[in-house]
Amino acid sequence: MRAFMNITKALADENRVRTLLALRKGELCVCQITELFGLAPSTVSKHLSILHQAELVESRKEGRWIYYRLPKPEAPVAVREAIDWVVKSLATDPRVLADTRQLTSILKQDPVELCRRQCHK
Amino acid sequence: MRAFMNITKALADENRVRTLLALRKGELCVCQITELFGLAPSTVSKHLSILHQAELVESRKEGRWIYYRLPKPEAPVAVREAIDWVVKSLATDPRVLADTRQLTSILKQDPVELCRRQCHK
DNA sequence: TTTATGTTTCGTCGTATGTCGAAATAACGT
């Protein structure tokens, strides 16, 4: 029950749900998600921490960057089904489609440049 | 997205999740759920209102009683899948099993007697 | 060893949420 409520509480925020959907296409670092949502880096970090605690995302550290991605197939069944449900329910949502578009634009940019811009703000 | 977030927010409270699971076996009136959780009637009513707004429960009025139940098969797909996910994930949870036990005990009692006891408190 | 940079942690602020009790509503029983 505890683990399950961690998942439902993690899914109860729109930005966290959008984050999960943004990760469908592959891993992202914090500053890319920050750019996508226009939120403060600390806020995005907190959201990712909550998703991580619910096991809805995994992370990988590479130098200064920390990449987040959807969990592997070995993840708990409740987690995988939650993600499937989210993706299936929102795959055609206008805002999600807009996120996807903007994300492809973000992915074309050099991460180094993108992160530098984040810091200048 | 709006409708989906209504569902996730409705599922983000433990008492509301327990309510959904309690409704698996059939409809319940407010005072029966109140008895099950030991909460104030007004609190239970609020929870049911939130579940109703998310379309996770339907209601039926019969005299002074209002019975709540899980939605019919015609409900939105996201709703049905959400409930399936909840039930499947928590069917063997200890607390849910305990709720189920207590619920069968509650169902054996006369609803009129039960509601009267609620009001005496 | 400094300096720069990506991320997290911490403190704070405003808002949202869960809970209760009291009052309002609606429908039955007398």
Add this chain to the structure above:
DNA sequence: ACGTTATTTCGACATACGACGAAACATAAA
């Protein structure tokens, strides 16, 4: 019609949550 009773609405309170900026942390670059 009047009181009884199941439910909801309202008002109040404490707590939880999402947001930010500043500071701390960790690692790469110079």
